[in-house]
Amino acid sequence: MSVLSIEDLCVTYSTSTGDLRALRNVTLDVPRERIVGLVGESGCGKSTLINAILGLLAANGRIDHGRILFQGRNIAELSADELRAMRGPGIATVFQDPMGALNPVFRIGRQMINIQYRSKLSRAEKANRAAETLRSVRIPDAEAALKRYPHEFSGGMKQRIAIAMALMMKPAILIADEPTTALDATLEVATIELLQELQRDIGCSMLFISHHMGVIAELCDDVVVMYAGEVVESGTTRQVFLQPRHPYTRNLIRCDPARQHTRVRQLPTIPGDLPNLRSRPRGCIFAPRCEMRKEICEEPPPQDVSNGHMARCHLAVEH
């Protein structure tokens, strides 16, 4: 059974200028002890997806179709207390911005002890556990670090503290929302390795969200590609990277700066802009930017699956 499975999820925000359909028919699966990568450019609905999973959608957002199952239970049917019990020990999250993720006016130790509020341990034991976890993410002098405030750490250290906090929960699944975007390249590699190592130690599943293709290829077992609130392609990392079926995925891989071997004046991009989510086209969402566009693309695309490799495209390449 999957730890987390999302079935045909549609999320809509009601705004003063009309309904904004942020997610449409999103289906994805995070199996036990696997790392699933979620790729997509800014505005593709990644944050909405995380908030929906955590039950933290903004007041004007609603799930109007589909289900989110965490360990087989539909989170829409959980009470507020059950949801709160799930956040942390069930699903732990590392957010994108390490600078803002910690409360600036409380010591690290206090914050790490506070999140253990469910545990029956004494305060001193909780502090010990916090220090131990900090050591496991290689924070030097962990006991002293507990007495310091967030602003006394660098960005990379803060991100490791945020990771430590998430792992201290020993979650069933870790959601990492672009955990390396705010870090420089050296720290990025170190952070990825750390996440990989800790995921193996704890044996949790992970949903890793990034727009960095190289990192996804390195870290993940499966990949889900999102575009404008829809899953356009999903499969194993091998399938998606070696034999991409959707034109958008092929474009993303083509545009990865790491793949440029010769000096170019301008890095490749996908021409055009994200569609307006208030008035979605009836047909394929990517069609206006697609170089393979045909007449049939005006019709809603099928979800074409072969060997567990899904592509939502009329012209999906067969391999």
Added chain:
Amino acid sequence: MLYYTLNRLALALVIVSVVMLLLFSMIYLIPGDPAAVALGPRATEAMREALRVKIGLDQPIWVQFWNFFTSAWTGDLGREVLSDRPVAAVVLEQLPFTMALIFSGVGWSVALGIPLGCWAAVKRNSLADHIVGVISVAVIAVPSFVVAIYALLLFAVTLRWLPAIGAGESGNFFDQLVHLILPSLAVGIGWVGYIARMVRASMLESMGAQHVRTARAFGLPESRIVYQYALKIAILPTITLLGVGIGQMLSSAVFAEIVFARPGVGKLVYDAILTRNYPLVTGTVLVTTVLFVLINLLADLIVGMLDPRVRSGL
């Protein structure tokens, strides 16, 4: 924290010194001869000259300022004209009444303003939020002397629940407390509105911060997130605002003390102005200024204690 404290303290000393300079220039620039004013119309020129020499008006201006400056720092604010008592003693005698009034006013504004602001922020855009908003703006808009007069009419004259005038029997704490209710409400009610607005705005800001999302993602109870994680940050600008607010409450205290016929620094300075008792006016202004600077110093130190980023000068 030590560096931060010393820094604030030095700043406070500089501010007090500048105020002294301004105050001295004001006295110097007031038209008319202080000696003539002090002695009245029937004094002879010889008497005036003698007084001028006695209080140092024959000295060059910088010597006069230096004398004023040094004696003020040592607590000597001169003698008042009517009873010839030391100004410092007269002011200090009245100061506790005003302090009690101001701090009760702060008490009202904090005890009502902070919970109302939090409540409005948590129930954002609900009916409760709008009602708190309207009430806040209303109490900010009404001048404190109007509140004082109507509160007096309603609670003391019509309903006869509370005493109308005076500070209460000396030594009887309960009686003094009862006498404090209406004047302090008049002084503090506007600030209930200011603080509720301020707390609401900064609570909304800190509730929307990333770290609040983190706290929620760890399943922390909402009450702890609101009243611990978000409030500790939201309260910081309110403390600074209160420091400034106490300055304004000092001036509302003048009205409150006159309307309720309470003793206090406000009443003292009002009477001193009416009787042209200039040494008493300057002495009172100087003492209240020092008080205001000290309170702001305290507000800065409290913010420094609560916010580690301020301490380390970020």
